[in-house]
Amino acid sequence: MAAAVKLTSSSVASSPTMQPLYLRTGFHGSSLPSSSFSATPASTDSGCGKSTFMRRLTSVFGGAASPPKGGNPDSNTLISDTTTVICLDDYHSLDRTGRKQKGVTALDPRANNFDLMYEQVKAIKEGKSIEKPIYNHVTGLLDPPETIQPPKIFVIEGLHPMFDARVRELLDFSIYLDISDEVKFAWKIQRDMAERGHSLESIKASISARKPDFDAYIDPQKQHADVVIQVLPTELIPDDNEGKILRVRMIMKDGVPNFNPVYLFDEGSTISWIPCGRKLTCSYPGIKFSYGPDVYYDNEVSVVEMDGQFDRLDELIYVESHLSNISTRFYGEITQQMLKHADFPGSNNGTGFFQTMVGLKIREVYEKLRAKDSPALASAARA
Numbered sequence: 349m350a351a352a353v354k355l356t357s358s359s360v361a362s363s364p365t366m367q368p369l370y371l372r373t374g375f376h377g378s379s380l381p382s383s384s385f386s387a388t389p390a391s392t393d394s395g396c397g398k399s400t401f402m403r404r405l406t407s408v409f410g411g412a413a414s415p416p417k418g419g420n421p422d423s424n425t426l427i428s429d430t431t432t433v434i435c436l437d438d439y440h441s442l443d444r445t446g447r448k449q450k451g452v453t454a455l456d457p458r459a460n461n462f463d464l465m466y467e468q469v470k471a472i473k474e475g476k477s478i479e480k481p482i483y484n485h486v487t488g489l490l491d492p493p494e495t496i497q498p499p500k501i502f503v504i505e506g507l508h509p510m511f512d513a514r515v516r517e518l519l520d521f522s523i524y525l526d527i528s529d530e531v532k533f534a535w536k537i538q539r540d541m542a543e544r545g546h547s548l549e550s551i552k553a554s555i556s557a558r559k560p561d562f563d564a565y566i567d568p569q570k571q572h573a574d575v576v577i578q579v580l581p582t583e584l585i586p587d588d589n590e591g592k593i594l595r596v597r598m599i600m601k602d603g604v605p606n607f608n609p610v611y612l613f614d615e616g617s618t619i620s621w622i623p624c625g626r627k628l629t630c631s632y633p634g635i636k637f638s639y640g641p642d643v644y645y646d647n648e649v650s651v652v653e654m655d656g657q658f659d660r661l662d663e664l665i666y667v668e669s670h671l672s673n674i675s676t677r678f679y680g681e682i683t684q685q686m687l688k689h690a691d692f693p694g695s696n697n698g699t700g701f702f703q704t705m706v707g708l709k710i711r712e713v714y715e716k717l718r719a720k721d722s723p724a725l726a727s728a729a730r731a
């Protein structure tokens with residue numbers, strides 16, 4: 349089963365930043381059905397946290413992810429025991445020079461080969477290996493292809509995981525990381541200025557140059573996602589302009605097969621909860637959770653929201669125990685995952701918390717699909 353997760357991050361798919369991440373899982377091998385599970389952690393723009401989300405996701409399935417052994421050192425692919433994550437940048441049809449000559453950005457559909465993307469995602473779901481191109485981010489060139497074998501869970505992440513209707517149809521689950529302009533800017537500064545030596549002007553220019561195509565081609569994909577993780581500035585500090593405290597909303601489509609939205613206290617009601625006090629340590633400005641039904645792009649959705657940040661991750665179990673439909677295998681699994689990756693960006697706020705929950709949801713969707721195809725195999729996998 350392959351899950352195609354698209355981060356319209358997150359992705360995985362920047363002002364309002366969206367990154368698409370696609371996760372697709374597929375069965376292969378003679379004893380397995382040819383159908384596959386595909387999920388897409390949605391995609392967002394560059395620098396919106398797709399990679400971080402992918403690391404949380406693959407960790408839920410166990411095993412470390414690494415590039416294909418003995419292959420191109422600039423491969424964008426990550427392989428672990430059960431999951432293979434491919435980056436849709438590999439379907440750029442124009443290299444860096446070609447885009448410059450034609451005056452198009454990588455976000456423009458004309459710079460991407462959607463026919464090949466569709467054919468290859470379909471082939472993986474059918475249990476066939478593919479010769480996938482590689483876009484080399486170091487040289488800006490298209491390198492010779494690499495062989496991708498069909499994994500159990502196939503994740504596609506990048507800018508356009510939900511752009512092409514044919515590819516969308518193949519996805520078993522999809523996620524979009526929707527980062528607001530303010531937050532995207534703060535993250536870009538943190539990484540590109542502090543860590544990569546870029547100037548403030550060049551970061552602003554790069555965001556502005558991408559914005560028209562981002563709004564035209566990337567952002568609209570979020571309407572197709574099963575889950576959108578929206579990252580906004582806090583509302584707990586009036587006129588906050590630091591962008592360090594975040595308000596994060598997990599928007600979950602109702603009625604998605606094999607997926608039951610997470611809820612707080614009482615399913616379907618509208619809740620506002622301040623968990624700070626004897627069981628949860630909170631420093632200024634505190635933490636506020638909200639939950640309730642809503643409508644998003646004409647779809648009925650359930651939304652869980654967290655504004656603020658955790659002081660102590662070991663106390664997270666208190667919050668976890670008040671959430672339901674979280675798809676954990678044992679009491680405290682979310683807290684355990686958060687503690688395991690305490691050094692990842694966003695581990696003290698709703699970004700890490702909700703990304704972890706989405707990882708568990710993808711695992712559950714995968715297992716349910718698998719159980720339908722082969723009940724015996726699914727129970728063996730859980731054992």
Ligand SMILES: Nc1ncnc2c1ncn2[C@@H]1O[C@H](COP(=O)(O)OP(=O)(O)OP(=O)(O)O)[C@@H](O)[C@H]1O
Binds near residue numbers: 397535539699
């Ligand atoms: N949840 C978060 N909280 C705070 N900062 C974050 C978070 N996620 C990502 N960042 C910041 O954004 C940067 C980029 O994260 P990451 O590498 O995961 O993004 P990406 O979308 O994969 O980027 P690219 O596509 O450019 O490789 C991180 O170095 C960090 O500074």
Ligand SMILES: O=C(CO)[C@H](O)[C@H](O)COP(=O)(O)O
Binds near residue numbers: 393
């Ligand atoms: O949006 C991007 C990745 O998500 C990149 O900008 C795109 O892939 C082009 O790459 P490069 O900037 O290395 O030429």
